[in-house]
Amino acid sequence: MIRFVAKRLALMPLLLWGIVTIAFLLSHAVADNPLASIVGERNLGNPDVVRAATERWGLDKSLPEQYFVYIANLLQGDMGTSFRTKAPVGADLAVRLPATLELAAVALVFAIVIGTLLGVLAARMRGKLVDGVVRVLALLGSSLPVFWVGLIFLFLFYATLGVAAGPGRLSARVIPPPDATGFYTVDALLAGDWPLFVDAFQHLLMPALIMSLALLGTVIRIVRSQMLEEQGSDYARTARAKGMTRGQVLNRHVLRNAITPVITIVGVSVGLLIMGAVLIETIFSWNGIGTYAVESSRALDFPAITGVCLVGGCIFLVANLITDIAYAVVDPRVRLS
């Protein structure tokens, strides 16, 4: 197990290097010139300003040169400076990444916990009304477009009914907690500010729920079908022959077997979840990595785009590693090698 983790970790720099290279080349393959976003539309007519900016940002150098400079800087922990914000990309990401991770983490918990509960419920009530309702919900969750659900929910629960918190990470005129981790809920608790925690948490609920919907639907369907399949398996019947009730067999034997495939699905879905952040963050004015990615690509902000790819790649690789380990923990037959 330790050998396996070490091997995978050792491989990570290589994979990240590949990701960075591809991201770098792709963003430079775009024919458009990023100068407009650096100096502003109006200054493009001014040759002096343009020449100065080209030199300042190293755009006069050849692509290989630019690439080697970027890699050399990256090795020293410098991800470059954003064309658009004129701030170091590393600093930009440090502010925005926790916002997205906080959202994605809560969304994951929703998908796993609610998905499993509803899946089990539907399987136990197979063919009954509850089963039908859950299955329809699962289908809707997987098929309704996120931006539409987001707007409808905001309109319904925030604007009309006023039962949910609005867009943003905090209510208006609420001052963020002192920065320790960047996760507002965690920072608020660290600062001992309970009302602030509640406010941050309430703002998380709706966007996280909507973010989780697609995965939630998938988890429900997998848990339900796995439960039904495992219920009919030989070992479940043998457990019944021991004198266990149907419920005991489900809880002690069937559930564990039914849940293992969920780990795989959740693992590969983390990447999709982060991708979905683009839409959610735009709708909920969430100052995270998704909005940052959108704005950076609009401005052809190469360093920022490559930085986002790098971080996304890291998240994906770590998620996969955790998935493999979780699988080995749950299923004794899996040997990591």
Place this chain on the structure above:
Amino acid sequence: MIVATDDERPLLEISGLTVAFSTTRGPVQAVRGADLTVRRGETVAVVGESGSGKSTLASAINGLLAPNGAVTAGTITFDGTDLLALPERRMNAVRGRRIGLVPQDPMSNLNPLVPVGRQISEIFRIHGVATGRAARDRAIELLGSVGIPDPGHRYRQYPHEFSGGMRQRVLIAMGLACRPQLLIADEPTSALDVTVQKIVLDLLDELTTSMGTAVLLVTHDLALAAERADRVVVMHRGAVVECGPTATVLADPQDDYTRRLLAAAPSMATDSLVDGGTPTAARPVIEVVGLRKEYPVRKGAFGRREQFLAVDDVSFSVPRGRTVGIVGESGSGKSTTAKMLLMLEPSTSGDIVFDDRDVTGLAGPDLFAFRRRVQPVFQNPYAALDPRYTVGDTVREPLEVHRIGTRVEQDARVAELLAQVALDPALADRYPHELSGGQRQRVAIARALALDPEVVILDEAVSALDVLVQAQILDLLVELQRRLGLSYVFISHDLAVVRILCHHVHVMRDGRIVESGSPATLFRDPQHEYTRELLAAIPIGAPRPEEVEAPTA
């Protein structure tokens, strides 16, 4: 073994039992008006082919029919209680405590994610027999009593860390955990090797005798039933067609079906289907010399790479027009040998000389040409046919792959092939799921014959078939050999079948051939200890002498 006195009322009395399953094509009766009695402490065998309703009958007793099945008529009385009238909650108290179950497949009947010991000790907890440490200690003790070494350590291990035979012991431990009055053993050993089967059945006998537990032994194997049971019940198409004391039923079967079943079951006394004849003078069609197969495996916590020797220095030859049998238990390397002969698996070293040419290194067009001359038939007729291909498509496919004939010629050839394996050519439009197991295996044979091969590799080709169907397929194989001059390599775990079909037999163990000879000499006078062991383990179709004399509890 019979401990009940005659005036006692029976432990289990089933009368007029009818079980129906609701299917898309309407209700299907799986059991029809079955009567059965089990007295205390005795062993009653229910014998029948697949689909005879024997397992359904067993499931009805402990109330574990599939959700679409229901008892529509009849009664099941257990120790004076009407089980069918018992509410679910009280039935749970009967299951596991008073009626134990030993199910068929040791691979699928244990929960793979729960340690073996916990799966036993939970029985004590459910029935309130023991809890906590006491339950654990009892489970460890039980593991020891079913012959599992180091039970304290094994208690914590998972099912995949046990061999098939060891798992079956665990299932026996589970079935007998609460010392039930009745044990339902549903094909308890049909997934096991014959030597393991004997050990497991001996253990089962010993334990149930000492506990005074009655056994309802469900099996397809008449010889096994004869050896182990006091009385036999024969089922056919859901009905009990014959029942009585074992010796009486075997010696003097009254029902026509029982007679056919007895006649079809090959035993060590059955006459050979092939004539021994003089070995043909011509050169053998296949000559295997020093064949070896190694697989890399990882062992231990640090994953040291090691070589596992699956086939070790195997040499034999296949004379033209003859059948060479390879017998062995699981893990003996017999199927790996078959795969290498078929060029589906590369050999590590050694030669396979086919028609005077070493074929081990063949590739490209040469290999393609070789495939026309050596064809396989595999064990499972359900898995070996593509469910989305019609019978005609399946049989035609080899012709298409090798571009033989026009479409019209291919159709004619398909009809000819189907007729050759005694199938109605009209079946060409059917799909596999519309056919019986025997019909499917005939289709698989027709497909193997499509390219006019010289050699057919039969890997457990009749092992999944019921005994009557098996007899028909064996006859077909012999007839085809006579007519087409085919050479067979017949790979099987079943010595009785090998004995009647083969001209020459090799016994394999742990990758090596330990003994070779003609069936007549090999089985009459086995030289190697392992061959003797194998032969001794085969159910002989009658109570073993020592068991008749065994003291009753």
